[in-house]
Amino acid sequence: MRQSLRDKIIQVCDAKIAAKGEGVSVSFYAFFANRNDDPVLLMDAATWWIETHGLDHFVKAVTIRQMVRDGK
Template structure:
């Protein structure tokens, strides 16, 4: 995963956790604007989420942040 995507995921998870608490769930779409302005980055996130880790559509933000920070 490229560093810019890793940073974006951690930043988004931190923001969502601060706003809604540690039980907040999110999907990989949470890391992108409603407009698909970077399809390659979106596909990289989707591959990591769906193919690599076979995660459910919604996962706890704390889990995703921990996985990314651990380099998974």
């Protein structure tokens, strides 16, 4: 996964956690605008989320943030 996407995921997770608490869940769509303005980056996130890790549609933001920080 690209570093720019890793940085974005951590930033979005931090903001969601700050706003809604540690129980908040996210999907990989949370890291993108409502329109598909970067399909390659979206597929990069989807591949990491679905194929690489087999994650459910919604996962706790604290879990995703830690996975990204750990380099998974």
